[in-house]
Amino acid sequence: MSLAAGFQPLYKQVYDLLTRRLVEGHWKPSEPLPSEMALAEELGVSQGTVRKALNQMVSESLLERRQGKGTYVAEHTQESSLFRFFRLREPGGESLIPETKVLSSKRRSASKRERLQLGLEPKEQVVELLRLRYLNNKPAIVEKIIQPLSVFPDIDKQTELPNALYILYQEKFGISIVSVRDELRATAMPEALADYLGLAAGSPVLMVERASINIDGRAVECSQAYCASEDFVYSVDLK
Amino acid sequence: MSLAAGFQPLYKQVYDLLTRRLVEGHWKPSEPLPSEMALAEELGVSQGTVRKALNQMVSESLLERRQGKGTYVAEHTQESSLFRFFRLREPGGESLIPETKVLSSKRRSASKRERLQLGLEPKEQVVELLRLRYLNNKPAIVEKIIQPLSVFPDIDKQTELPNALYILYQEKFGISIVSVRDELRATAMPEALADYLGLAAGSPVLMVERASINIDGRAVECSQAYCASEDFVYSVDLK
DNA sequence: CAGTGGTCTAGACCACCTT
DNA sequence: AGGTGGTCTAGACCACTGC
Numbered sequence: 001m002s003l004a005a006g007f008q009p010l011y012k013q014v015y016d017l018l019t020r021r022l023v024e025g026h027w028k029p030s031e032p033l034p035s036e037m038a039l040a041e042e043l044g045v046s047q048g049t050v051r052k053a054l055n056q057m058v059s060e061s062l063l064e065r066r067q068g069k070g071t072y073v074a075e076h077t078q079e080s081s082l083f084r085f086f087r088l089r090e091p092g093g094e095s096l097i098p099e100t101k102v103l104s105s106k107r108r109s110a111s112k113r114e115r116l117q118l119g120l121e122p123k124e125q126v127v128e129l130l131r132l133r134y135l136n137n138k139p140a141i142v143e144k145i146i147q148p149l150s151v152f153p154d155i156d157k158q159t160e161l162p163n164a165l166y167i168l169y170q171e172k173f174g175i176s177i178v179s180v181r182d183e184l185r186a187t188a189m190p191e192a193l194a195d196y197l198g199l200a201a202g203s204p205v206l207m208v209e210r211a212s213i214n215i216d217g218r219a220v221e222c223s224q225a226y227c228a229s230e231d232f233v234y235s236v237d238l239k
Numbered sequence: 240m241s242l243a244a245g246f247q248p249l250y251k252q253v254y255d256l257l258t259r260r261l262v263e264g265h266w267k268p269s270e271p272l273p274s275e276m277a278l279a280e281e282l283g284v285s286q287g288t289v290r291k292a293l294n295q296m297v298s299e300s301l302l303e304r305r306q307g308k309g310t311y312v313a314e315h316t317q318e319s320s321l322f323r324f325f326r327l328r329e330p331g332g333e334s335l336i337p338e339t340k341v342l343s344s345k346r347r348s349a350s351k352r353e354r355l356q357l358g359l360e361p362k363e364q365v366v367e368l369l370r371l372r373y374l375n376n377k378p379a380i381v382e383k384i385i386q387p388l389s390v391f392p393d394i395d396k397q398t399e400l401p402n403a404l405y406i407l408y409q410e411k412f413g414i415s416i417v418s419v420r421d422e423l424r425a426t427a428m429p430e431a432l433a434d435y436l437g438l439a440a441g442s443p444v445l446m447v448e449r450a451s452i453n454i455d456g457r458a459v460e461c462s463q464a465y466c467a468s469e470d471f472v473y474s475v476d477l478k
Numbered sequence: 479c480a481g482t483g484g485t486c487t488a489g490a491c492c493a494c495c496t497t
Numbered sequence: 498a499g500g501t502g503g504t505c506t507a508g509a510c511c512a513c514t515g516c
Contacts, residue, residue, distance in 0.1 A: 009504060035482060046506045051483085060478070067483050068513030085477050091422060179478045183330060185468035186425035186443040204425040204443035209472075229424035233448075236475055238324050239299070239418045248485060274501060285487045290502085306502050307494030485511070492504070 010045055014053035017043070022062060022073065023216045029170055032070040033063070061178065062215065076176070081164040085180050088135065088227060089235040096135045096232075100163045103130040103142075103196070105156050107149070114146050117211055117222050125149045127156045132196050140232055142193045143225035151175065151220045166212075169221070176215040183209045184234060189226060197228045206234060249284055253292035256282070261301060261312065262455045268409055271309040272302070300417065301454065315415070320403040324419050327374065327466060328474040335374045335471075339402050342369040342381075342435070344395050346388070353385050356450055356461050364388045366395045371435050379471055381432045382464035390414065390459045405451075408460070415454040422448045423473060428465060436467045445473060 008016075018033075027033055036054065040047045054071055057063045061084075065071045083095050090096065110118070110126045120126070126148050133141040145165070147155050152173050162168050169175035184206060191201035199205070206229040212221040227234070247255075257272075266272060275293065279286045293310055296302045300323075303311045322334050329335065349357070349365045359365070365387050372380040384404070386394050391412050401407050408414035423445060430440035438444070445468040451460040466473070 011504080037482090048507085049505060052504090054483095065483065066514085068481080068515080070482060070514095087477070089422075091424075179476060181474070181476050183328075183472040183474050184423055184445065185330075185472045186445040186466075187468070188443050204427050206423065206425040206445075227425075229426070233422040233424045235420070235422050236477075237418060237420050238326070238475075250485080276501090287488085288486060291485090293502095304502065305495085307496080307500080309501060479516080480514105481516105482514075483512085485509100487509080488507095490504100490506080493502085495499105495501075497498085497500105 011049045011052040011056075014039075014043060014045060014050055015056050018053060018057065019062065019215075022057075025174055027073050029073045029075040029176070032072050035070060074176075076164070076166045076170050078162075078164055078167065081166045085166075085177075087182075087234045087236055088141070088232045090136075090231065091233050098141070098163070099134040099137070100161075101132045101134075102161055103132055105129045107156060110146070110148065114222065118146070118148055118219050120148055120150070127152070129156075129161075135232060138231070139197050139228075141225050141227045142196045143223050145221065145223040147221055165221075175220055177212045177220075178215050179213045181211045181213070181219075185209075187226075193226055197226070199228060205229060208234065250288045250291040250295075253278075253282060253284060253289055254295050257292060257296065258301065258454075261296075264413055266312050268312045268314040268415070271311050274309060313415075315403070315405045315409050317401075317403055317406065320405045324405075324416075326421075326473045326475055327380070327471045329375075329470065330472050337380070337402070338373040338376070339400075340371045340373075341400055342371055344368045346395060349385070349387065353461065357385070357387055357458050359387055359389070366391070368395075368400075374471060377470070378436050378467075380464050380466045381435045382462050384460065384462040386460055404460075414459055416451045416460075417454050418452045420450045420452070420458075424448075426465075432465055436465070438467060444468060447473065 021027065033039070036047050036050050040050045043050070054063060054065070058065055061074050063071055064074050082097065086098065088096065106128055107125055108128060110120045110124050114120065114126060115122065115124065126146050129145040129147065131143050131145065132139055133143065149155070152169070158168065166177045169177060186204055187207045188202045189197070189199050189205045194201040206227040208225040208227060210223045211219040214220045260266065272278070275286050275289050279289045282289065293302060293304070297304055300313050303313050305311065321336065325337065327335065345367055346364055347367060349359045349363050353359065353365060354361065354363070365385050368384040368386065370382050370384065371378055372382065388394070391408070397407065405416045408416060425443055426446045427441045428436070428438050428444045433440040445466040447464040447466060449462045449464070450458040453459045
């Protein structure tokens with residue numbers, strides 16, 4: 001067989017190989033992969049082994065399979081992107097569609113905290129994007145988003161920013177966000193931002209610090225969001 | 240075959256059957272299940288089909304498999320129980336071991352909100368347990384836990400409550416918590432509880448409302464926790 | 479109809495654990 | 498040595514898709 005019998009199980013080697021190809025852009029989002037049989041033949045393993053590797057990638061949302069059609073690179077659609085990582089809800093209630101307004105955007109050097117979180121060099125330039133998000137037409141979230149220019153060249157030259165930034169990252173910069181790490185705390189609303197949410201400075205707000213992880217495992221973007229949590233809650237299921 | 244060919248895939252039928260047996264207490268936590276071969280023979284399906292069903296149950300933390308030994312009913316150990324659903328951390332940091340002190344315990348009728356959340360009858364009796372939890376030897380969390388007496392008979396007669404309640408639920412009441420739903424918001428610290436955390440009334444605190452789900456899918460316990468989030472954050476990875 | 483993924487089987491061999 | 502789960506294979510049949 002062309003994949004040498006090594007330390008790891010064959011299906012794991014196939015998984016690693018296919019994931020590497022995916023990371024390197026060998027296939028683009030929404031493109032089909034070769035069929036199981038074709039991959040099995042190319043790699044010199046059985047179809048079942050390829051299947052096991054593919055299914056693992058599906059379980060990580062890297063791929064999607066459609067019976068009778070083929071296996072496709074997972075795509076960040078408007079809906080999936082908005083809802084997969086967006087956890088703010090009405091208490092006990094359904095998903096809410098956030099609307100978004102950009103408040104400001106500027107270039108500056110990365111702070112120490114940002115360098116640590118994103119693995120940046122000293123003095124590396126980032127874009128700081130300030131956005132206001134509405135739920136049920138009420139201003140609910142102010143978020144500050146940090147985008148390294150080394151990852152997103154000239155992103156501040158984009159004329160139109162979509163509601164779901166991850167779609168832009170994927171289509172224009174080849175960045176596929178596969179997971180996020182959130183840290184939540186309660187804090188007093190900073191005076192500088194209080195007006196946006198129509199709150200008194202010092203009101204209790206939910207702060208969500210997020211690091212977004214690319215398919216290659218790097219943290220490529222981080223954000224801080226201040227959420228009015230009178231009417232909304234951050235909802236999460238742990239299994 | 241003894242499992243009639245029905246609408247659903249065989250492995251799904253096997254999964255349903257084995258899960259039902261598990262729910263009904265057919266096997267107790269930490270007990271071994273019959274071997275794959277034995278189950279396959281009993282059910283009249285192939286070993287591979289049983290394997291697929293078992294692996295799905297493993298992925299839901301219902302079972303554990305140990306190579307060379309057997310397949311076991313998952314057990315809530317002190318560590319796994321404390322850390323699997325306990326999300327409070329130092330910012331960017333490691334897990335913290337919470338210490339616990341019981342403040343009070345009393346019986347009363349369920350409130351409307353509790354009846355809705357836990358599916359209780361009007362006037363049903365519950366135990367309201369108030370606990371104080373410490374992280375790094377500092378009081379960090381006040382939590383109010385609601386336990387229906389219909390689910391946990393005479394739970395308030397327990398002489399000793401363990402740090403991880405889920406272990407008690409499993410050992411004494413046959414309740415296996417498999418998932419939780421958390422809703423987080425920021426709020427002002429209630430005056431009645433502020434002293435416990437050494438905070439001023441009105442300070443911003445993180446409130447975590449939790450419903451705990453039994454293996455049979457019912458919400459069997461709910462809680463409200465007020466967390467001092469000066470020094471600690473609620474940390475979660477979304478994939 | 480041919481091509482795809484989805485299910486199911488049977489059997490081989492390996493790695494690990496116990497006796 | 499014998500039993501367990503873990504991997505891998507090969508082949509059959511089914512369900513869905515599109516030409």
